[in-house]
Amino acid sequence: MITFFTEYGMFLAKLVTVIAIILLSVWILVRIVTRSKTFDHEHLKVKKLNDKYQKMNLALKSAALPRKIFKKELAALKIKKRHEQKSPIDSDKKRIFVIEFVGDIRARESASLREIVTAILTIAESRDEVVLVLESAGGAVHGYGFAASQLLRIRKKGIKLTVAVDKIAASGGYMMACVADRIIAAPFAIIGSIGVIGQMPNFNRLLKNLDIDYEQVTAGEYKRTLSIFGENTDTGRRKAQEDINETHQLFKDFVIANRSQIDIEKIATGEHWYGTRALELKLVDELCTSDDYLVQSAGSADLFLINYVRRKPFTERLFSSFTSTIIRLIQ
Numbered sequence: 001m002i003t004f005f006t007e008y009g010m011f012l013a014k015l016v017t018v019i020a021i022i023l024l025s026v027w028i029l030v031r032i033v034t035r036s037k038t039f040d041h042e043h044l045k046v047k048k049l050n051d052k053y054q055k056m057n058l059a060l061k062s063a064a065l066p067r068k069i070f071k072k073e074l075a076a077l078k079i080k081k082r083h084e085q086k087s088p089i090d091s092d093k094k095r096i097f098v099i100e101f102v103g104d105i106r107a108r109e110s111a112s113l114r115e116i117v118t119a120i121l122t123i124a125e126s127r128d129e130v131v132l133v134l135e136s137a138g139g140a141v142h143g144y145g146f147a148a149s150q151l152l153r154i155r156k157k158g159i160k161l162t163v164a165v166d167k168i169a170a171s172g173g174y175m176m177a178c179v180a181d182r183i184i185a186a187p188f189a190i191i192g193s194i195g196v197i198g199q200m201p202n203f204n205r206l207l208k209n210l211d212i213d214y215e216q217v218t219a220g221e222y223k224r225t226l227s228i229f230g231e232n233t234d235t236g237r238r239k240a241q242e243d244i245n246e247t248h249q250l251f252k253d254f255v256i257a258n259r260s261q262i263d264i265e266k267i268a269t270g271e272h273w274y275g276t277r278a279l280e281l282k283l284v285d286e287l288c289t290s291d292d293y294l295v296q297s298a299g300s301a302d303l304f305l306i307n308y309v310r311r312k313p314f315t316e317r318l319f320s321s322f323t324s325t326i327i328r329l330i331q
Contacts, residue, residue, distance in 0.1 A: 043308075045307040047304070048303065058077075093302060101136065103137075106143050108143075136173030138170050138175075144176060168190040169190070187275045190273075193271065216229075225239040
């Protein structure tokens with residue numbers, strides 16, 4: 001009898017486990033389908049930062065101030081809001097559109113930057129401003145060149161562009177930053193690295209030791225200057241160096257065209273500097289964090305943080321939902 005109940009209990013435990021897994025899987029799929037219907041396409045996500053700062057301010061005051069004083073301030077704020085709602089909208093108030101750009105080696109965020117800039121230019125006016133909070137150590141020349149060209153669209157429309165660097169804007173990152181009317185940086189932000197690098201391993205000697213032949217067929221004398229597996233030549237090395245030098249010159253020309261106040265030969269050595277030294281070299285205009293700049297601006301302007309949300313592939317969304325669900329269950 002005891003054996004029967006033991007086996008029956010094990011059977012029930014397995015059955016409950018299987019049902020729980022099925023129900024969990026169905027729930028995850030339903031959530032994914034629901035979200036897919038809600039966000040069926042790529043879209044802009046806009047957040048008013050003024051409201052965020054005000055909520056933070058109230059949350060801190062509610063904890064730090066005596067209850068009576070906080071109630072008075074809260075009542076005064078409600079009266080002010082009612083007054084603003086009844087009054088005509090101030091159409092002359094400055095608007096600041098905030099973009100966050102965290103770049104990788106391929107500058108993949110430039111695709112989203114392109115869409116955000118396009119959206120901003122549909123409504124932005126000359127009194128408005130765009131603030132790009134930039135973080136990038138650089139990467140592919142063509143990727144960051146494209147990203148910089150998106151920022152040039154803002155300048156060409158006569159809209160003020162400010163770039164804020166809290167951590168790093170080096171190489172391709174500085175290529176983007178130099179487009180701005182004004183660059184602000186944190187004291188220890190890494191700035192500069194106006195240089196170009198090209199490198200690759202060569203396994204030709206290893207292949208020879210292993211008696212492995214490597215064949216490469218090209219049309220055009222310089223179709224392939226350096227090779228990973230083939231034997232590199234002095235002619236190929238010289239041509240590769242010429243290409244690097246040409247790219248570097250293009251980089252320098254672009255920087256000086258957008259930031260004429262700097263001594264290009266002094267700073268285009270591939271070196272980087274921290275914010276304080278970068279200010280002396282005129283690579284940046286002011287030492288200030290993005291937070292300070294935005295909070296100060298919130299008193300006289302409406303701030304809008306803009307993100308471009310891309311729909312993830314089904315498999316990625318499924319894995320993400322499953323992972324987050326498991327984490328919540330564990331917690």
